[in-house]
């Protein structure tokens with residue numbers, strides 16, 4: 579999939595997808611640049627502890643990346659990437675899960691984090707340099723049009739990102755495309771158990787806040 583066939587409108591609720599993405603980028607730029615501000619969601623080290631990330635995963639990782647962690651689950655609770663494997667982290671944010679995965683697959687494995695928010699990408703890249711990890715890179719892109727070749731990854735992780743996308747099927751198709759046959763999809767996210775009313779789905783402030 580490329581950016582030309584990424585959905586621009588969600589017709590049934592009249593939501594402009596680019597407008598929504600701009601609002602989401604703005605929200606997560608603040609999480610990157612000013613994580614101590616306080617949000618309607620949990621962040622940082624307290625969140626990682628709450629989600630069951632053991633201290634040894636966080637030890638030695640840049641405090642700046644930990645501070646802007648904003649996941650909603652623990653994708654590694656389904657299993658750890660193994661040494662030598664390739665991992666794609668969809669919506670990698672400040673890079674915490676990507677850095678954890680990069681240490682797990684090291685030295686021969688590789689991790690690619692993809693995110694659409696420049697401030698998050700910059701923070702994640704700086705974090706990798708700070709701790710000397712050379713097997714992880716961060717690419718600007720959309721989950722709905724991943725900048726990753728077909729069947730590249732052994733594992734795809736994503737944490738707290740699908741809930742921000744109106745076209746979840748497009749993102750899931752992309753995750754399936756980049757996975758090798760038999761690859762593992764490990765998603766931490768929010769599930770709703772009843773349909774969201776249309777007026778709520780069309781309200782951008784409810785997507786971001």
Ligand SMILES: C[S@@+](CC[C@H](N)C(=O)[O-])C[C@H]1O[C@@H](n2cnc3c(N)ncnc32)[C@H](O)[C@@H]1O
Pocket residue numbers: 602603606646647648649650668669670671672673674675692693694695698719720721722736737738739742743
């Ligand atoms: C809740 S944060 C989670 C970040 C990271 N996974 C973590 O656990 O800290 C959501 C991230 O998803 C990114 N994002 C949201 N929608 C996206 C999309 N359609 N394509 C790529 N990135 C997206 C945002 O820029 C933000 O960095």
